Amino acid sequence: EAQVTQNPRYLITVTGKKLTVTCSQNMNHEYMSWYRQDPGLGLRQIYYSMNVEVTDKGDVPEGYKVSRKEKRNFPLILESPSPNQTSLYFCASSSAHPPYEQYFGPGTRLTVT
Amino acid sequence: GQNIDQPTEMTATEGAIVQINCTYQTSGFNGLFWYQQHAGEAPTFLSYNVLDGLEEKGRFSSFLSRSKGYSYLLLKELQMKDSASYLCAVRSISGGYNKLIFGAGTRLAVHP
Numbered sequence: 001e002a003q004v005t006q007n008p009r010y011l012i013t014v015t016g017k018k019l020t021v022t023c024s025q026n027m028n029h030e031y032m033s034w035y036r037q038d039p040g041l042g043l044r045q046i047y048y049s050m051n052v053e054v055t056d057k058g059d060v061p062e063g064y065k066v067s068r069k070e071k072r073n074f075p076l077i078l079e080s081p082s083p084n085q086t087s088l089y090f091c092a093s094s095s096a097h098p099p100y101e102q103y104f105g106p107g108t109r110l111t112v113t
Numbered sequence: 114g115q116n117i118d119q120p121t122e123m124t125a126t127e128g129a130i131v132q133i134n135c136t137y138q139t140s141g142f143n144g145l146f147w148y149q150q151h152a153g154e155a156p157t158f159l160s161y162n163v164l165d166g167l168e169e170k171g172r173f174s175s176f177l178s179r180s181k182g183y184s185y186l187l188l189k190e191l192q193m194k195d196s197a198s199y200l201c202a203v204r205s206i207s208g209g210y211n212k213l214i215f216g217a218g219t220r221l222a223v224h225p
Contacts (some may be wrong), residue, residue, distance in 0.1 A: 043215035050210055090155060100204060100211060104155035
């Protein structure tokens, strides 16, 4: 089954404690992205990757890091989480060819206290 | 700049037809998507338009006018399970990358 998986699904942590949210896709997609979703703001792109070892900033990259060492994995790293990073996070992948449909992971609800 | 506008909320009656509009301003336009998102869940793909006109897929249709920067999603024979948020997203070419920009979404409530 084609899917994007994320872990953990829910996380409550404290300010400053480093965390990683994993993302994996089994569709051999070139493109992968991380989004955060906040009420009234919609989905905002944090980082994206066009292929292995190729990553770039999206609209809201501050406080986040990513890596793409393998095609299937695209982890999101919060080196020093702060309360303003409390949000719902989605990983997504898509093919580099039309129609470029994005497949989303189930989401990770993060609370930073 | 890049901007996508869609109504915040809409209500409709089961069995009826509803049209959700989306207007956009973007450079390097390369297609428009509609996604459905139920509360607390991931968005799921509904439609993709890159050329002007109407794309029909079952009860759902999507229309695009590139010259007007306008799209709509038409939902027919509404069912209670259609209560969800509908996200308009524009694909634009930026720095060689096809970037996807989302609107804030339209929350649709279907009532009996």
